Amino acid sequence: MKAIQFSAAGFDNLAIVELPDPEPGPGQILIAMKAASINFRDIVVASGKYPAKWPLVPLSDGVGVVEAVGEGVTRFKAGDRVSPIYAPHWLSGPPSDAVTSPALGGDIDGVLRQKMVADAKAVVAVPDHLTDAQAATLTVAGVTAWSALVDFGRVKPGDTVLIEGTGGVSLFALQFAKLAGARIAIISSSDEKLERARALGADILVNYRETPEWGAAIAKATGGVDLIVETIGADTLANALEAAKKGARVAQIGLRSGPGAALPLQYFIPRAVTMAGILVGSRTAYEAMNRAIALHGLVPVVDQAFGFDQLGQALGTLAKGGHFGKLVLEIG
Helix, strand or coil: CEEEEECCCCHHHEEEEECCCCCCCCCEEEEEEEEEECCHHHHHHHCCCCCCCCCECCCCEEEEEEEEECCCCCCCCCCCEEEECCCCCCCCCCCCHHHHCCCECCCECCCCECEEEEEHHHEEECCCCCCHHHHCCHHHHHHHHHHHHHHHCCCCCCCEEEEECCEHHHHHHHHHHHHCCCEEEEEECCHHHHHHHHHHCCCEEEECCCCCCHHHHHHHHHCCEEEEEECCCCCCHHHHHHCEEEEEEEEECCCCCCCCCCCCHHHHCCCCCEEEECCCCCHHHHHHHHHHHHHHCCCCCEEEEECCCCHHHHHHHHHHCCCCEEEEEECC
8 A cells, every 4th residue: 555654854854655456354444545634743753853763654644444343343344434643542532741742743643544453443424414525624623612611611692702813723613602692703824715714703803913912902802801712822822811801711832933932920820711722622623523513514625635745835835824724634
């Protein structure tokens, strides 16, 4: 079978390779992979700034069809469409060292290959109404947004949610917040992207280049937000907290502007803000999200599809930040 593989960190070490066809053992399933999607983590892994094993088949997000099942497997059968979970041992509960490692596309081989074997417990069925490209976006971006909005944010009708940007996690957060009956404020540097966000249900649109003090502007427009989906990091945290009302929650997801940030305590203490780092989610969270997606017919936003051998181009597009939603690669 063909796979995309890094022999070591660095884009010059990326190649298509031939690997032996895998066979499922007891408790395992064989999946013919159909599509995969990329995340900012994949850029960090490829550049050698993330602990990884080499050689490495990259990417953690993908969907495929079960080709065969090993002895004792009853969860799935041949022909089922499934997605491997991000961390194969994280079946339920909060994150811990025992369950969040290893993770696909980092500590262990990921999904960018024609076939892969997975433990039957470490995959989920995907909603029938989604295409392969759409279903391939769920594992990290979808589950992370779900964890931020539902498990941590406890979003409810009438809440106001502030979302930064229009990438994959941000648009999933917008869609989930809308399903929950929340009011949504969103920021972007592009008026075109803001209008597209409005079509998805965003209520308050702010171009942060035109309005540098966007946190204060959102606070004035909303009276303060209940939940902040923080996807950028150091460059945006203080501005985002300017928009927080008392008792607000901050779901810290992104580190795109770097890992170091001054903590604006002038907001945290008097406004009794709670902040948590969001690290994807468990299989239980993934399954709950998929039930909601199926029930409401929600469709993930796919910006662009690439060929199996175009990982370098896809990661370059992601790094430039011009996308709206998710970038996917077609495998099968």
